[in-house]
Amino acid sequence: MHTKSVAQLVKGLRERQFSSVDVTRAYLDRIDALDSQYNSFITVDDAAALTAAKAADERLANGTANALTGIPIAHKDIFCTDGMRTSCGSRMLDNFVPPYDATVIQRFKSAGAVLLGKTNMDEFAMGSSNESSFYGPARNPWSTDLVPGGSSGGSAAAVAGLLAPAATGTDTGGSIRQPAAFCGITGLKPTYGRVSRLGIVAFASSLDQAGPMARTAEDCALLLNTMAAHDPLDSTSSAVAAEDYTATLDDDLQGLRIGVPTEYFGEGLDTATGKCIDQALKELESQGAALVEMSLPHSALAIPTYYIIAPAEASTNLARFDGVRYGYRCENPTDLRDLYSRTRQEGFGEEVKRRILVGTYALSAGYYDAYYNKAQQIRRLIKQDFMHCFEQVDVIAGPTTPGPAFALGAKSNDPISMYLEDVYTLAVNLAGLPGMSLPAGFVEGKPVGLQLIGQHFGEARLLNVAHRFQRATDWHLHTPNSAKGGAL
Amino acid sequence: MQWETVIGLEVHLQLATQSKIFSGSATTFGAAPNTQASAVDLAMPGMLPVLNKKAVHYAVKFGLGIGAQISTRSVFDRKNYFYPDLPKGYQISQFEAPIVGKGSFEILMDDGSSRTIGITRAHLEEDAGKSLHEDFNNQTGIDLNRAGTPLLEIVSEPDIRSAAEAVAYLKALHSLVTYLGISDGNMAEGSMRCDVNISLRPIGSAALGTRTEIKNVNSFRFVEKAIHHEFQRQAEILEDGGKITQETRLYDADRDETRSMRSKEVANDYRYFPEPDLLPVVIDNTYIESIRQSLPELPAGKRSRFTSQYGLGLYDADVLSSSQPLADYFEVVAGVCGDAKIAANWVQGELLGQLNRAGGTLAKCPVSAAALGHLISRILDNTVSGKMAKQVFEAMWAGEGDADEIIKARGFLQVSDTGAIDAIVDDVLSANAAQVQQYLDADDAKRKKLVGFFVGQVMKLSKGKANPQVVNELLAKKLA
Amino acid sequence: MIPAPFKAVFNGYMTMAIEHGEIEKIAELSGIRISDEEIGQVTERIAEILQMVDQLQAVDTHNIEPMANPLDAIQRLRPDEVTEANRRDAFQAIAPAAENGLYLVPKVIE
Incomplete structure (x- = not known):
């Protein structure tokens, strides 16, 4: 059961091969048995999941089911x-x-999907890398010595470890795509504004976007x-109508123009990773796509630009986390200032505090023009x-990351080398474009991700290209050994 | 040294919307604490603002009301600082690109002179919650019902030169915004709050002195007192050769003093930047024009019409046009009785006097404008004397009926019948022979004074009902 | 493993000299207490990041309009309607300190 795709589970539920309760219980049991390896879940409520599964089974029985009714889905916390x-x-x-649901959660609930865990x-x-979690790092199912990537590392690990058929993530600078690449799964960051941000704890408002993994x-x-819909309660949610993203999955790739940016293939890209990407591009070419070499001249500036805008x-x-209305509050504050500064000192971890300080600095008097304003100008460039590029090509392709997953602890004391992990993904968020990562091979047993970047609201095209690629390859079907133990 | 006061006012005006500027919470005043604070107002994680259309509409309306430039593209910014009544840790405001640009309006002083006060800008922002300092085990209680109430912050140029001008400015502003219907202007409930920026400079000097900002002065009277107090304080420092510290001060009405605000001691760096959860507000000229078309006649226009159409003096016109309901009331009274000047006197004298004594508002006034107009027309047609009419008015106020009923019931009908008055005049003249002689001996100037005695006696005997005009005519004839 | 086009990130940009004092001011604005033991390392790390982002200064952005929103979209307005009910009990059930409907904080001195 746990090796089935969502599409296969949907079919099985419709044909009464098994019930939602069966599926949900199977996954809950796997989480129970295997997640100590991955630490991919923070919260799992078996009883609530099974109650939702029962309700889904009723809908399946009385004909009020939607496409995802009865499918257990894990959500990033x-x-x-x-x-x-x-x-x-x-x-x-x-x-x-x-005491409320995010719009995305609400939409999954009303579709009848089962909330498997957080x-x-x-x-x-x-x-x-997922190492900054208060709950300890999640681990990569391909080797638990490796990081699963981040920030949606738990979702990626859960899907790769077959503890959930699918999950949600959010991507501010690569947080869906990079862990998808590291864990050998498929992840999509939609166009900014495609999926509602309401009820998603905000990191960087103009960059955050939720997507499927x-x-x-x-x-x-x-x-x-x-997930995709206009939300009147999110001012930045797009009014562009959502589509049926399954409708064009099988369209052929004849005449598709794929841009290959030279900047993404230069020195610094791990050679073996680069080879996997080249192979993947050849596969797409063999299906009728044309590869067009092109340039994204400001690529080098994406990291510094991002590391001003996102922290700012x-x-x-994160100023709202002040110990007054919810969340952590320090013990016995002596005065208001103490309440704020100690609550935030104790409640936030190192990386979060570092980014708050950098962001505060970039916005502060005398630095605003040199940092924040400048970064927003370069963002336009x-x-x-x-x-x-999109005047000449339909999609852009390249590596998702400079190399495969690294070892736990390898970069945790070096923020800047950690920031470089997102070197190919950040620009996509800055420009608000949709991007995805899909499995494209292995380097020494570690998955490699192919990144596809689309035009604004071009999700259907990206999914189509990815689907055609997956019809011809089986990288996405490989299963890590760690997930095979305890199979139920 | 002679000092000139330089004052600029920042008025925070709560807009009369049903819901908050960025959430669907109610804005009703006086609700139980935190019962009108939604997840958005409480800055719960993941909550997002969506802009209230009416708030934009009202801001544009105000801008048009002061002839200001309306920005077709305005931007919301975050103003960052920590305070417990500010749940997000930032206030959504407008900094670089406010919705209303430069404008101005005229204020009229008591001496009839007028001055034009420049408006620098007006921008939309959200109100903060309230801190309640009553003791909860030495803690402060936070009520966030007010958080997110739409505010229009109206910033004046430093064009104001005295406390009296500041008050005149605020009254004129109050009058304007209530005419426009964009705020209830209720100062007691905090719908209109004022920060005063004040500095002194030697008379004749062009340079501005160091200013202090006095926060939250919330009545016309306190504005006046706070300015007087702060003038004294600054003047004393300057006279002693001292320097003014640029700071935020709080006016303490109980002690009638201003004092430095400790909570604002930390030098603030608000780190304004465009609010990424909101997008630029773009409005087009068609929209602006449609609002312009819907604007009511505003106080200044009404005032000048009252002088030209009704022949009123500037002062009367100003008082009567100060609020829309009062102006409307006056116009009905004038229309019904046909004499605008007498109508103006009655509305300002009897009517406003009664309202003030009763502490009521025009909306709840027991005497309708038409009824008052009718009463005045009964004076004009000599049915009742002006003096008697005041008693009739009081009876009308007490709900005893309309003017005609009361005049009849109380026997206030004025006697204009020459025969009846003639007899009384004769009685008075014969009973006061000495005074008659005195009158006959006097010159013209003295006679004018003495005739009042006889009129008074006649009125007394007629129990006030004799038509004074008829009495005067008869006396003149008989004493000739 | 630094991709070539991104090497500039580490090339000889002058270290932004940021002092402990400045970090203390920023920490104050950020509402975050930093202990004396931490301040040295925090300052060092932030200096590294600032050095990295400083390469933006070399880019000519004359006449480039800053881009706050990736879609350059404009604000939608919502009708002025009350849509929220009173949920005080639910909200205050998760508050660290609330009494009589009020959130409590250490005494604020104006």
Whole structure:
């Protein structure tokens, strides 16, 4: 059961091969048996999941089921869930049980999907290795000595370890794509504004976007169908109509123009990883796509630009965590100042505090023009690079990361080398474009991710390319050995 | 040294919307603590703001009301600071690109002179919650009902030169915003709050002195007192050769003093930047024009119409146009009785006097404008004397009926019948022979004074009902 | 393993001299206490990050409009309607300190 894709589970539920309770119980049992290896979940409520599964089975029986009714889905612990702790991987929210659902959660609930549990993540989504979580790092199912990537590391590990058929993540600078690449799964960051941000604990408002993480592009399309919608309660949510993202999955790739940016293939890209990407591009070419070499000249600036804008927005988004209305509060504050500064000193971890300080600095008097304003100008240049390319190509392809997953602890004391992990993914967020990562091979047993970047609201095209690729390859079907033990 | 006061005012005006500026919470005043604070207002994780259309509409309306430039593209920014009544740790405000740009309006002083006060800008922002300092085990209680109430912050140029001008400015502003219907202007409930920026400079000097900002002065009277007090304080420092510290001060109405605010001691760096959860507000000229078309006649226009159409003096016109309901009331009274000047006197004298004594508002006034107009027309047609009419008015106020009923019931009908008055005049003249002689001996100037005695006696005997005009005519004839 | 186009990140940009004092001021604005033991390392790390982002200064951005939103979208307005009910009990059930409907904080001195 646990090796089935979401699409296969949907079919099985429809044909009464098994019930939602069967499926949900199977996954709960696997989590129970195997997650000590991965630490991919922060919170799992078996009883609530089974209650939802029973309700889903009723819907399946009485004909009111939707596409995802009865499918268990794991959610990154950044999505607020009514009545279930939403920690955001932080001590600050360790005790936070929101009395409301994020729009994304609401949409999954009303579709009848089962909330399987809340997955581990870098604290406040700040990190590329999942090591900044208050709950300890999640681990990579391909080798538990490796990081699963971050910040949606728990979701990636859970899907790769077959503890969930699919999961949600959020991606501010690569947080869906990079862990998807490291764990050998498929993940999509939609266009900024495609999926509602309401009820997602904010990191950087102009960059955050939620998306699906699953084993196949088809499963991502199924999830996106439920996630994508205009939300009148999110001012930045797009009014562009969502599509049926499964409708064009099988379209052929004849005449597709794929841009290959030289900047993403230079020195610094791990050679073996580069070979996998070249192979993947050849596969797409063999299906009729044309590869077009092109340039994104401002690529080098994505990291510094991002590391001003994201911390700046984060520094103020995280100001609400003050120990007054919810969350962590320090013991016996002597005065107001003490309440704030000690609550935040004790409630936030190192990386979060570091980014708040950098962001505060970048916005402070005398530095605003040199940092924040400058970064927003360069952000436009970065977006323009993409826009120019999209005059000639339909999608852009390249590596998701400079190399495969690294060892736990390898970079945890070197923030800048950690930041470099997102070197190919950050620009996509700065420009608000959709991007995805899909399995494209292995280097020494470690998965490699192919990144596809689309035009604004071009998710259907990306999923189509990815699906066609997956029809011809089986990288996405490989299963880590660690997930095979305890199979039920 | 002679000092000139330089004052700029920042008025925080709560806009009269049903819901908050960025959430669907109610804005009703006086609700139980935190019962009108939604997840958005409480800055719960993941909550996002969505802008209230009405708030934008009202801001534009205000801008048009002062002839200001309306920005077709305005931007919300975050103003960052920690305070327990500010749940997000930032206030959503407008910094670089406010919705209303430069404008101005005219204020009228008591001596009839007028001055134009420049408006630098007006921008939309959200109100903060309230800190309640009553003791909860030495803690402060936070009520966030007010958090997120839409505010229009109206910033004046430092064009104001005295406490009297500041008050006139605030009254004119109050009058304007209530005319526009964009705020209830209720100062007691904090719908209109004022920060005063004040500095002194030697008369004749062009340079501005160091200013202090006095926070939250919430009545016309306190504005006046706070300015007087702060003038004294600054003048004393300067006279002693001292320097003014640029700081935020709080006006303490109980002690009638201003004092430095400790909570604002930490030098603030608000780190303004564009609010990424909101997008630029873009409005087009069609929208602006449609609001312009819907603007009511504003106080200044009404005031000048009252002088030209009704022949009122500037002062009367100013008082009567100060609020829309009062102006409307006056116009009905004038229309019904046909004499605007007498109508103006009655509305300002009897009516406002009664309202003040009763502490009521026009909306709840027991005497309708038409009824008062009718009463005045009964004076004009000599049915009742002006003096008697005041008693009739009081009876009308007490709900005893309309003017005609009361005049009849109380026997206030004025006697204009020459025969009846003639007899009384004769009685008075014969009973006061000495005074008659005195009158006959006097010159013209003295006679004018003495005739009042006879009129008074006649009125007394007629129990006030004799038509004074008829009495005067008869006396003049008989004493000739 | 630094991709070539990104090497500039580590090339000889002058270290932004940021002092402990400045970090203390930033920490104050950020509402975060930093202990004396931590301040040295925190300052060092932030100096590294600032050095890394400083390469932006070399880019000519004359006449480039800053981009706050990736889609350059404009604000949608919501009708002025009350849509929220009173949920005080649910919200205050998760508050660290609330009494009589109020959130409590250490005494604020104006």
